[in-house]
Amino acid sequence: MSSASVAPRSLTRPVSVGGVAVGGGAPVSVQSMCTTDTADPDATLAQIGRLAGAGCEIVRVAVPSAQALDGFERICAGSPLPVVADIHFDHRLAIESCRRGASALRVNPGNIGSWERVDAVIDEAGAAGIPIRIGVNAGSLDPAFAEREDLTQVEKLVGSAASFVEHFRERGFNDIVLSAKAHGVPTTVEVNRALSRALPEVPLHVGVTEAGGLRQGTVKNAAAVGTLLMEGIGDTIRLSLTADPVEEVNVAWDLLSAVGLRRLRPEMVSCPTCGRCQWDLMGVAAEVERRLAGVRAPISVAVMGCVVNGPGEARDADIGLAGGRGKAVLFASGEKIRTVDEASAVDELFAEIERRFT
Numbered sequence: 272m273s274s275a276s277v278a279p280r281s282l283t284r285p286v287s288v289g290g291v292a293v294g295g296g297a298p299v300s301v302q303s304m305c306t307t308d309t310a311d312p313d314a315t316l317a318q319i320g321r322l323a324g325a326g327c328e329i330v331r332v333a334v335p336s337a338q339a340l341d342g343f344e345r346i347c348a349g350s351p352l353p354v355v356a357d358i359h360f361d362h363r364l365a366i367e368s369c370r371r372g373a374s375a376l377r378v379n380p381g382n383i384g385s386w387e388r389v390d391a392v393i394d395e396a397g398a399a400g401i402p403i404r405i406g407v408n409a410g411s412l413d414p415a416f417a418e419r420e421d422l423t424q425v426e427k428l429v430g431s432a433a434s435f436v437e438h439f440r441e442r443g444f445n446d447i448v449l450s451a452k453a454h455g456v457p458t459t460v461e462v463n464r465a466l467s468r469a470l471p472e473v474p475l476h477v478g479v480t481e482a483g484g485l486r487q488g489t490v491k492n493a494a495a496v497g498t499l500l501m502e503g504i505g506d507t508i509r510l511s512l513t514a515d516p517v518e519e520v521n522v523a524w525d526l527l528s529a530v531g532l533r534r535l536r537p538e539m540v541s542c543p544t545c546g547r548c549q550w551d552l553m554g555v556a557a558e559v560e561r562r563l564a565g566v567r568a569p570i571s572v573a574v575m576g577c578v579v580n581g582p583g584e585a586r587d588a589d590i591g592l593a594g595g596r597g598k599a600v601l602f603a604s605g606e607k608i609r610t611v612d613e614a615s616a617v618d619e620l621f622a623e624i625e626r627r628f629t
């Protein structure tokens with residue numbers, strides 16, 4: 272895909288999460304997190320299967336207690352995706368997750384406790400040969416920064432993240448991915464810009480935490496993560512939504528496509544309609560969008576409201592329809608293929624898509 276308008280990617284240190292490259296110029300990877308009970312491995316594996324089908328590349332699973340460890344081990348053994356153990360508070364769960372098959376750990380040193388406990392986690396991950404994502408948020412900062420009134424929230428987050436990275440490095444551990452998350456768009460952008468400057472070699476996991484439901488969360492993530500990706504910042508993304516995690520993956524791929532970095536599935540190009548429109552543009556567009564969900568081809572598909580200007584305005588589209596009164600022009604790359612009846616236009620479009628692209 273063309274990325275001429277996207278800033279050059281920051282060249283970070285490559286890290287491997289179960290064979291998925293993060294950083295080092297690798298494509299921006301898509302992550303999500305399971306919402307199922309880890310103690311129920313069958314339900315969790317079923318959800319991971321749906322996430323993989325949607326294009327998820329790395330999945331995170333909560334390990335909240337020792338009772339979840341047996342399920343976590345089965346999940347790691349059966350998952351088609353690399354599994355990251357999400358750990359809070361209890362360093363022993365992180366250590367045991369390394370032994371049960373985790374492809375990576377996600378920990379916040381600010382809530383693990385003493386440095387001795389953090390060091391035990393670092394040593395176990397090093398012995399297992401798996402990376403650690405250091406996750407920092409406003410609620411769990413390095414105590415040296417948390418209570419300082421002379422620092423902004425951004426400075427506290429960046430300072431905490433940098434101090435944790437320094438400690439890991441002093442321990443000889445460099446397989447680090449870093450995230451510093453906030454629920455606000457400006458803070459998310461400012462923090463990640465600052466981290467990219469302060470630690471240019473460390474891969475960044477970016478996203479807006481506690482972003483909200485499907486509509487609000489999509490807007491906030493698109494604004495923040497889209498801005499960062501356009502500036503060349505970010506190696507892996509999770510677009511948190513209070514929704515089915517498959518929606519996180521769908522939105523992530525739509526965002527990567529929109530900014531010109533990666534495209535997994537079709538992009539639909541459609542005009543907003545106006546008083547000149549003489550066919551059911553909204554209905555046709557909705558049906559095309561629904562049916563495109565089952566197409567795995569990185570193509571652009573246009574649905575236009577005007578047979579006169581439609582093919583020209585959507586010349587960059589791989590294929591499309593431009594409708595008029597009872598008829599539609601089926602076109603590819605701006606050139607007319609044939610005229611079809613409005614009633615059969617969508618079927619004709621998808622028959623052509625199948626013939627040309629699948």
